[in-house]
Amino acid sequence: MGILQVLKTQLLCHLIICYVFLVSGLIINLLQLCTLPLWPINKQLARKINCRLGYSISSQLVALLEWWSGTECTLYTAPESYKLYGKENAIVVLNHNFEIDFMTGWTFCERFGVLGSSKVLAKKDLSYVPVIGWMWYFLEIVFCKRKWEEDRKTVVQSLRNLRDYPENFWFLLHCEGTRFTEKKHKISMEVAEKKGLPKLKYHLLPRTKGFCVTVQNLRGTVTAVYDSTLNFRNNEMPTLLGVLNGKKYHADLYVRRIPLDTIPEDESECAAWLHKLYQEKDEFQEHYRQTGRFPGAITSPPHRPWALLNWLFWVCLLVYPLCMLLLQLLLSGSTFTVVCTSVFCLAVSVGIRWMIGQTEIDKGSNYGRDANEQQLKDHAILPNFGASLKKNH
Ligand SMILES: CCCCC/C=C\C/C=C\CCCCCCCC(=O)SCCNC(=O)CCNC(=O)[C@H](O)C(C)(C)COP(=O)(O)OP(=O)(O)OC[C@H]1O[C@@H](n2cnc3c(N)ncnc32)[C@H](O)[C@@H]1OP(=O)(O)O
Numbered sequence: 001m002g003i004l005q006v007l008k009t010q011l012l013c014h015l016i017i018c019y020v021f022l023v024s025g026l027i028i029n030l031l032q033l034c035t036l037p038l039w040p041i042n043k044q045l046a047r048k049i050n051c052r053l054g055y056s057i058s059s060q061l062v063a064l065l066e067w068w069s070g071t072e073c074t075l076y077t078a079p080e081s082y083k084l085y086g087k088e089n090a091i092v093v094l095n096h097n098f099e100i101d102f103m104t105g106w107t108f109c110e111r112f113g114v115l116g117s118s119k120v121l122a123k124k125d126l127s128y129v130p131v132i133g134w135m136w137y138f139l140e141i142v143f144c145k146r147k148w149e150e151d152r153k154t155v156v157q158s159l160r161n162l163r164d165y166p167e168n169f170w171f172l173l174h175c176e177g178t179r180f181t182e183k184k185h186k187i188s189m190e191v192a193e194k195k196g197l198p199k200l201k202y203h204l205l206p207r208t209k210g211f212c213v214t215v216q217n218l219r220g221t222v223t224a225v226y227d228s229t230l231n232f233r234n235n236e237m238p239t240l241l242g243v244l245n246g247k248k249y250h251a252d253l254y255v256r257r258i259p260l261d262t263i264p265e266d267e268s269e270c271a272a273w274l275h276k277l278y279q280e281k282d283e284f285q286e287h288y289r290q291t292g293r294f295p296g297a298i299t300s301p302p303h304r305p306w307a308l309l310n311w312l313f314w315v316c317l318l319v320y321p322l323c324m325l326l327l328q329l330l331l332s333g334s335t336f337t338v339v340c341t342s343v344f345c346l347a348v349s350v351g352i353r354w355m356i357g358q359t360e361i362d363k364g365s366n367y368g369r370d371a372n373e374q375q376l377k378d379h380a381i382l383p384n385f386g387a388s389l390k391k392n393h
């Protein structure tokens with residue numbers, strides 16, 4: 001192991017990286033707050049400024065993945081589609097299996113110049129995460145509680161707001177609605193069976209409401225759906241802590257560009273179309289499992305330096321004052337000040353660890369697991385399933 005590799009595993013480096021991320025993030029959140037008075041005067045300018053500010057936060061995680069861990073991101077796609085990436089608005093449909101799939105997605109956004117403006121239909125809980133969740137308010141991210149009766153109105157309104165967005169954007173949808181676990185898979189396949197739908201081996205049954213409403217409301221704004229399937233080579237199961245430790249992963253992404261006007265307008269046809277898409281995605285995963293690659297040509301999009309430069313800028317700006325402060329504290333000789341500072345640093349570390357926990361699958365939600373028990377009973381599609389779930393608890 002080289003010296004640089006050893007350095008990357010050191011706690012001190014992690015603390016510095018997290019400190020820079022947190023402090024720069026809070027400064028940017030504050031700047032975003034300052035743009036509030038601009039919204040009623042010049043909404044498009046406020047949006048553009050917020051795209052740049054958001055970029056300055058999310059690109060730090062991209063820099064961590066690309067430059068710190070050196071993770072390789074390979075794209076499988078048709079060359080004629082490649083030319084259009086970053087030059088049009090698109091809905092991205094992506095599988096949801098990995099703890100860092102958001103970072104990998106962001107990395108592809110960065111390569112095609114749409115990182116600052118990228119959007120997602122995200123669970124409401126993420127909006128409370130400091131820095132990233134707060135940044136998302138200003139980027140007009142669409143949040144849902146995953147309770148359709150409560151979500152319908154807000155989701156539709158938030159989607160309509162995006163119709164005049166001044167920058168090209170990719171709108172990410174994880175139609176499975178939650179990350180893949182064996183337990184969730186088993187339950188969702190029981191739902192599939194009851195609905196007479198073919199079983200999926202590598203995906204959960206997709207939830208169709210979010211997709212259909214997005215297509216409906218962004219028709220005319222978005223020109224294509226990018227059907228995207230992500231995998232990591234050699235059965236790697238990447239984690240944010242692994243990336244922080246400088247572990248190199250190998251991401252393979254297969255993207256098919258599907259023109260939006262080929263997707264049915266009628267809601268039930270649209271839902272059937274999405275189920276068919278997931279059956280095809282399952283076949284691509286099977287192909288990957290068998291051959292170690294996706295179909296189609298490999299076109300690795302080039303790295304851009306901006307994420308790294310932005311990161312270095314914040315490191316230079318924030319590390320020097322930190323060192324001076326720590327030095328002053330040590331020299332002050334006051335036990336009280338040193339204890340207070342240590343407690344404060346500990347609290348910040350716990351906070352960061354909680355944020356990292358948000359990315360961890362074992363700390364994930366029960367959505368699609370036991371939360372559905374009542375829902376399934378209501379729909380009366382799994383008469384004995386509630387009892388079997390209770391037994392498991
Ligand atoms: C190219 C590279 C990538 C580029 C990346 C681009 C941009 C990047 C931008 C940002 C990166 C940051 C990433 C952050 C990621 C955060 C992502 C998330 O938070 S995922 C979670 C939130 N999102 C979603 O859930 C989206 C998908 N969900 C939906 O669309 C849902 O429909 C909904 C709108 C949320 C509503 O959900 P709800 O549960 O209330 O209703 P549904 O109608 O969907 O469900 C009821 C329906 O489902 C049946 N059912 C019951 N149990 C199950 C089960 N276990 N599995 C499947 N189906 C089930 C039930 O019978 C009902 O059926 P029916 O409709 O027939 O009545």
Ligand SMILES: CCCCCCCCCCCCCCCCCC(=O)OC[C@@H](O)COP(=O)(O)O
Nearest residue numbers: 018021060061064102132178179355356364365
């Ligand atoms: C330079 C960077 C330094 C890094 C320091 C650490 C910073 C920590 C950053 C935390 C970022 C938090 C953003 C979380 C985004 C997670 C997206 C995600 O994958 O959410 C899960 C949901 O889709 C589904 O949830 P489940 O129902 O599976 O539950």
